[in-house]
Amino acid sequence: MKWFLHKLAMMFGAAPRKAGPGEETEAARKIKAFKKTPEQVALRKEIIAHEHEALIHSHKWRNIRWASVIVINALFIVSYSFDVQLVEGALTASRFLGFHMADPNAALQVMLAFKEVMLNLVIGTATVVILWWIVGGRAFCSWACPYHLLAEWAEALHLFLARKGWVKDHPFHRGLRVVLWAVFMTLALLTGYTVFEYINPVGIVSRALIYGPTVALLWVAFLLGIEVFFSRRFWCRYVCPIGLTYGITGAVAPVQIKYDLEKCVHEGECRAVCLVPHVLEITKMGYAQNDVDYIGPDCTRCGLCVDACPQKALTFTVRGIDKIV
Known part of the structure; x- marks a missing residue:
């Protein structure tokens, strides 16, 4: 223990x-x-x-995982483009074949912001928690998150530049993610707005793929620039509270x-x-x-x-x- x-x-x-x-x-x-x-x-x-x-060196699991990210996000795009109503919404909140699904981190922020426990969010959150508990919590990050895939490619570029001696990694304390998780939850409670969702690259990339690009993609490009030239995997390792929430969810998951x-x-x-x-x-x-x-x-x-x-x-x-x- x-x-x-x-x-x-x-x-x-x-x-x-x-x-x-x-x-x-x-x-x-x-x-x-x-x-x-x-x-x-x-x-x-x-x-x-x-x-x-x-x-x-094998790339078996990497290739399967990349395919998983692409297929999951393609389901949202196809469903919206052809109005087949297979998957509605985006990764942060959606309906799959009529079942509500909600990212636990986003759902908690919404309930804190509105000071209300919403039944649809509770159902959606429970569905997602059970799903990702089975496959291992933070598996969401590497098997479904579109930003994670972009960040992985950015990391490959960072490592190439590092081997050339052109860039250097600047790590941060991993406890920063915990502090920011508390900050964003507090902001939701105090302001009535889900502040994190305005800067969350996961939601930004997901919505851009489904509904078309917006100026918010400049923020995503800025984050990727930090990861390429300054701090390897900056967002996922040190900032993103979504990974922390899913990590708690999957602490005792069957898949290990x-x-x-x-x-x-x-x-x-x-x-x-x-x-x-x-x-x-x-x-x-x-x-x-x-x-x-x-x-x-x-x-x-x-x-x-x-x-x-x-x-x-x-x-x-x-x-x-x-x-x-």
Whole structure:
């Protein structure tokens, strides 16, 4: 329980740490001791060198996820353009085959702004919470959010420029997201307006795709510029309260990414590609609590770490059922 609470605390900005003496299981202790033997140290170095020479890297889950983002958002576009009423509205609030669906973060702001609990919003929020609880909370970010896809491409450009030495990443404290979540909720309560929705790039991009571009896209371009030239994944990592809300929703979700300590050679390829790398500190030598563990609730279930790990130490799984891949 203590280790689970630490994972939750990391979502709110706490720094990752190693498992303490009282938290480490006997199985994990034995594996760590075995890995420190000279033979195993030499073997790990050999494996890592081979991986770097072979450039082993899959894009399976990334490609499936990109297709998911495109298809989900295309459903809104097609439904509106051809008036088929399959999906009405936008990602922040919609109806799917007549069922109300509402982003929990937006719904909470609306109820705070109007000082009223609205039945349609409660129903829509409950539907969305159940859906994203099943697939893992922040999976919304990487599997449905259109801004996330744009930000991922911006990140690729940032990394290219960084390798050339033309830009440098400027990280912020992850606790900033928690502060801003409280600020936006307070503003909704005090002003009667959902202030965050005016600057929310998720809603802006979703509405632009469905109803056509507006001047608000200049704000989206500005945010992407920050992510390319100044701070890698700035909005998603340090600002967006939507990710925090979904992270809470999916803290105990069935779909998880499982980590197998015994298979891991600790080369760090997973952390290099992770969209929220603090959740993968567990893969560092000496950090794991157990021989088999699950990545924390801030994980977006993007699958990049699964693609990047040739040892298959990270896999998608449904807790209590055999692994998916």
